[in-house]
Amino acid sequence: MDDWASKIRQGDARALARAATGIENRDPQALETLRELAPGCGHARIVGITGPPGAGKSTLVDALAVALRRQGKTIAILAVDPTSRITGGAILGDRIRMQQHHADPGIFIRSMATRGSSGGLARATADLARLMDAAGKDFVIIETVGVGQDEIEIAGLAQITVVVLVPGMGDDVQAIKAGIMEIADVFAINKADQPGADRVERELQAMLSLANGRRPAIVRTVATQGTGIDALLEAVAAADLPAHRLEPAREPAHIGIDHLGIAVESLAKAVSFYESLGMTVAHRETVATEKVNVAMLPAGESRIELLEPSAPDSPVGKFLEKRGAGLHHVALRVPDLAAAVGRLRAAGARLLNEPRQGAGGHLYVFVHPASTGGVLLELIQESGR
Ligand SMILES: Nc1nc2c(ncn2[C@@H]2O[C@H](COP(=O)(O)OP(=O)(O)OP(=O)(O)O)[C@@H](O)[C@H]2O)c(=O)[nH]1
Ligand SMILES: [Mg+2]
Structure with a gap:
């Protein structure tokens, strides 16, 4: 056994191939050889x-x-x-x-x-x-x-x-x-x-x-x-x-602005404005459950999210009726949504939903404007590795 490990260390191709096969088969002797070799990794x-x-x-x-x-x-x-x-x-x-x-x-x-x-x-x-x-x-x-x-x-x-x-x-x-x-x-x-x-x-x-x-x-x-x-x-x-x-984990350690959500009457018109600024649409989708058409435009580390109602009774449609076009919500990226939600609950903040999973795999929760200083706040945790 010892012999096997030292052969491998010396570059014996046959011994290496045999050990590789043994490891694939979870052969105890090969696994023991690997343990002997571990310090050389x-x-x-x-x-x-x-x-x-x-x-x-x-x-x-x-x-x-x-x-x-x-x-x-x-x-x-x-x-x-x-x-x-x-x-x-x-x-x-x-x-x-x-x-x-x-x-x-x-x-x-x-x-x-x-x-x-x-x-x-x-x-x-x-x-x-x-x-x-x-x-x-x-x-x-x-x-x-x-x-x-x-x-x-x-x-x-x-x-x-x-x-x-x-x-x-x-x-x-x-x-x-x-x-x-x-x-x-x-x-x-x-x-x-x-x-x-x-x-x-x-x-x-x-x-x-x-x-x-x-x-x-x-x-x-x-x-x-x-x-x-x-x-x-x-x-x-x-x-x-x-x-x-x-750096073992590559998750963002800090809170940052993920995007600003803007409610608009016409997505096409709003998009052409931002495009004239030199921005580009990176992503478009229609979220059926929310009855909204979305266009995402990257802005540095953040994004502008344009929201157009896809049906008159959509939440964004109601927002437009009540408040008119404009800032609809601010979305912050947090490293640990569960921890953030725990802290917010302890502080008595008004959460609008339990943390949910979005289409991209991310987790999100909304906080009522009454708790945040007047703007609807979305908290997002990116899906980890
Ligand atoms: N035109 C072109 N063909 C390429 C290029 N690189 C690979 N190919 C061809 O693409 C085909 C697939 O190549 P592979 O290297 O087997 O691809 P692979 O990703 O390893 O495929 P899988 O392991 O089966 O998933 C082969 O016919 C290659 O010759 C390239 O740069 N240009
Ligand atoms: Mg291949």
Whole structure:
């Protein structure tokens, strides 16, 4: 056993591959070896590459591996597929990849997929990453298909997460926003050789301007041609600041103005005014339950939210009748809504609802103007990691 660990430390590729398989199978002896190796961890940079199916993640990882090998770095690639898609695309891609790097002992590659529960997959991936770290790899690159919670969990292992987007995603950029956007340290707009890269980048910029202070880099790549790979590596290196790593949670610690809600008679007219100021609409939606059409325009760290009634009996419609167009509410972002609500209740504030979950996954509560100095107040907690 001891022997096994020391072989791995000395770079024995066969021993490493055997340990990796043992860890995937939760073999007690392999797990014991990992425990022995644990003190040697902490050297590797662990980079997550995630994004929708077919975005070019594997191609990108290959290109990164080639560039890193040229710098003399050693690499482990862990390709994780929690969705276990039966198309075989991933497996095929990875087989081609294995052939390409077959003769290179500086690259270790392992593909993993599972059906059903993936909590175990996340754990095995974490252990494998640790094993590769202990074995002295300079980089551990974890590729996951990113759309859901499990994938976010796996991406959460990484010190630096690259989210891969592609042209033509359209509303998908919105759709993946909730979870994935929060974990991104770097965005790669891959397939930048295809039309629509400008549009994805614009949408992404608009979305990031709504985010809280974090400014992930955006890099365009053509993975199949190796274009933008050096820039991507630079962005990864730049994102990898010690301070960044020491910060476990990325939730906003301070209260800030999330948005100002303005009730308007005509959304089109109001939007054109703000556009003439140079602002752009980042997001539009109709909230059926509230009978309101909404347009969000980023303004620095905050936003202007324009509200137009979609039916005469909507709350905003009633507001317009009673008070006329104007400031409808102020929304503050708070780090911990439950704590804020507890304090407000203790202080006797008049809450208009129990904390609820909004469409974007955030929690919110409204406070009556009587308690706030005359304006309806919304408190928002962004959805966490
Ligand atoms: N035009 C173009 N095609 C690309 C680019 N990068 C990858 N592709 C192609 O896109 C397809 C999917 O690439 P993969 O690297 O397998 O994508 P993936 O994200 O790993 O896919 P899954 O692991 O199955 O989710 C392949 O046919 C690649 O050749 C690019 O920059 N430009
Ligand atoms: Mg792949």
